[in-house]
Amino acid sequence: MDEMDKLLKDAFSGMDDSSVPFGFAEKIGKKIDAAAVKKADREELVRNILLAVLFAILFMTALFFLNKYFFNIDSVRISGIFSEMPDFGGKMKTLFGSGDSVLWIVIGMNVALLLLAERILARKLSARDKNRSDI
Amino acid sequence: MKREEELKIIERILNGETALYNQLVNLHAPRILSVVRGVVSGREDAEEVAQDVFVKAYFSLKSFRGECSFSTWLFRIAFNMSVSKARQRRTEHMPVENSASIPDTSSESREESMDRENRFRMLYKAIDELEPSDRFLILSFYNHEKSIKEICDICGMTESNVKVRLHRIKKKLGVMLGDKMEVCYG
Numbered sequence: 223m224d225e226m227d228k229l230l231k232d233a234f235s236g237m238d239d240s241s242v243p244f245g246f247a248e249k250i251g252k253k254i255d256a257a258a259v260k261k262a263d264r265e266e267l268v269r270n271i272l273l274a275v276l277f278a279i280l281f282m283t284a285l286f287f288l289n290k291y292f293f294n295i296d297s298v299r300i301s302g303i304f305s306e307m308p309d310f311g312g313k314m315k316t317l318f319g320s321g322d323s324v325l326w327i328v329i330g331m332n333v334a335l336l337l338l339a340e341r342i343l344a345r346k347l348s349a350r351d352k353n354r355s356d357i
Numbered sequence: 358m359k360r361e362e363e364l365k366i367i368e369r370i371l372n373g374e375t376a377l378y379n380q381l382v383n384l385h386a387p388r389i390l391s392v393v394r395g396v397v398s399g400r401e402d403a404e405e406v407a408q409d410v411f412v413k414a415y416f417s418l419k420s421f422r423g424e425c426s427f428s429t430w431l432f433r434i435a436f437n438m439s440v441s442k443a444r445q446r447r448t449e450h451m452p453v454e455n456s457a458s459i460p461d462t463s464s465e466s467r468e469e470s471m472d473r474e475n476r477f478r479m480l481y482k483a484i485d486e487l488e489p490s491d492r493f494l495i496l497s498f499y500n501h502e503k504s505i506k507e508i509c510d511i512c513g514m515t516e517s518n519v520k521v522r523l524h525r526i527k528k529k530l531g532v533m534l535g536d537k538m539e540v541c542y543g
Binding site: 235250 | 383394408415476484499527
């Protein structure tokens with residue numbers, strides 16, 4: 223150990239400030255709790271986005287197969303679709319006008335309404351919880 | 358606290374006994390605060406960074422595999438966070454000498470003591486002019502007595518790199534100190 227090493231050691235011993243401020247650990251605890259909530263929110267958002275993407279893919283795949291095998295649409299020549307499709311109106315009538323279709327449309331609308339009601343309720347409940355925790 | 362005990366506590370925290378993390382915070386806070394204060398300017402900012410070090414460590418606890426000591430692992434997080442914070446605020450840096458106290462010189466004569474005091478003041482100024490990462494390195498080595506191997510783990514450098522860098526910093530400080538003495542004493 224040379225003179226510079228000794229000098230540096232002495233200098234740093236004078237600089238050493240290892241005092242812990244009051245409430246340091248509590249502040250860390252609060253930060254951890256806040257970060258955990260934020261992390262959970264972020265994970266939920268990512269999960270929702272992934273679900274939306276998955277459903278979009280499923281929906282698009284379903285549409286693709288419907289187009290290909292029911293409407294006989296050539297997906298490469300998608301422009302001019304309505305003029306080339308034989309009896310478009312008739313096919314739509316068969317698709318949406320039959321008893322089974324109406325049943326499924328009603329079920330779909332009910333599910334959509336239920337989802338909408340669930341989202342509204344969840345928002346209201348979380349807003350109320352937030353207000354309570356602020357108080 | 359022994360390393361095995363620390364590993365057991367970490368395991369228990371990971372198994373859901375999160376309140377035990379306070380024990381680790383209380384144990385390591387003084388050293389982390391000390392090293393961060395040496396790099397980041399301003400007491401409040403340094404304390405904020407030190408808190409963030411522990412928060413980050415908490416959420417990364419799963420990735421701690423016990424290859425190095427928990428203290429070295431914390432120092433690594435502190436190194437990354439404090440150096441980046443110091444670089445952000447480099448222009449507003451508060452000199453280290455403001456917060457440093459001159460080591461006790463009671464056994465020396467008045468002249469000797471004044472000379473020593475001046476040397477320390479100049480050394481603090483020189484340290485203050487160093488790059489934040491260099492400050493962290495010499496602080497870990499000289500003040501916290503971290504070994505070269507531990508500094509390698511902290512900074513992610515090879516052993517020879519750390520040795521060369523420490524040698525260069527020492528040399529640089531020597532030159533800076535010499536220049537300042539020359540300016541002061543003519």
